[in-house]
Amino acid sequence: MSEKKLQVAALCNGTVIDHLPANRLFKAVRLLGLEDYDGQLTIGNNLESAAMQRKGIIKISDRFLSEEESNKLALIAPLARVNIIRNYEVAEKRELTLPSDISDIVRCPNPKCITNHQPVSTRFHVTDEDGTVMLRCHYCEKQTRREDAELK
């Protein structure tokens, strides 16, 4: 009996996002706007991992995530790893840092916030307070914990 294994082809040029928590994979796909990406995309979820029990992985061919885009990931998966691949080699290993400001991607949970009543894009100021990452709405000034942030 031959063993069939899923072969995830090595990437020639592009971006590999590894060590995504399994429950964050699809959020990451949405966050990075990959649903509309028309290049080759490989997505794996619930894969075995030494570092974490189950992980997700995204391989994006022929697209190099900017630092700004990678840092958006820090919002939902701070321990994810982003590798930029050029010519089959890891050209850059990127550590994620939380941006200080996040525009448009997170919803404000305050029903009385102007962003939930008028055509106004959301904006949050990100702070790390003794290890707890908080998002403060630029408009209504209410704070949300990073874990509770809802994507739009």
Place this chain on the structure above:
Amino acid sequence: MSSLVSISDYTRDEIMEILDRAAEFEKNPNQRTLEGKVVATLFFEPSTRTRLSFETAANRLGARIIGFSDASTSSTSKGETLHDTIQMVSNYADVIVMRHYIEGAARYASEVSRVPIINAGDGANQHPSQTLLDLYSIRKTQGTLNDLTICMAGDLKFGRTVHSLIQAMYYFNPTFRFIAPKELRMPDEYKLFCHRHGIRYEECTELDAHFDDADILYMTRIQKERFLDLDEYERVKDVYSLHLRMLDHSKDTLRILHPLPRVNEIAQDVDQSPKAYYFQQAQNGLYVRQAIISKALGL
């Protein structure tokens, strides 16, 4: 552009500048410094007290007023966006004083307006002119803002004015005592703020005999509608009510503040005490608002 949306928009120096100017206006509130200027008061949510205070402030300095006092009589009722309303009024006025029931409305307005915005209250968020008049009242009665013991009593959970005052006082090394029923105690966010900035505070649930060391007693109204358990409300509503006899052992220099309107949380008999300052506090609002409007106009 010098809008005032949140108390945190002002630096410590700017706060002191406003307080100093307000003191000047108190000596001389009737001037013509704003002659030729138009102040728009856009009150999407009614608030007669605040609106009259701002309008008087502008009037006594020679400015003219336009505006509305209720969103239902404005183009908002036709579905006009806040953005468009602000654009339109920017055509007519030199400064906009705005009160809105939606949080963040003033911040957004300040980003789309061509003229400065003064926030007269946005939902449960900010009411910076109230905070500044509270600071003015504290400084005037205590001679300083530094190193004071401030007790805050009543609804500390939903009390916009107490939250804002804590944040504004952080420059001045205060010591706080938070006096509230369990249901309405100070939210963690503000206790963390104190902790992070090295501000001493304590909490208790009793008012009587718990403010004898205070320089300022800031009273707030406990509203029945904030309670999930009405029996609990009935139990606590009189515990946080201030009576004249409770002032017997308080400092001579104690002053009692309240953002008003007061209902039964300060008994009428307190009014006769020289420590009752809440009506003068409201009067101070006039001078502080004159300073705020003048600063916004760069005058």
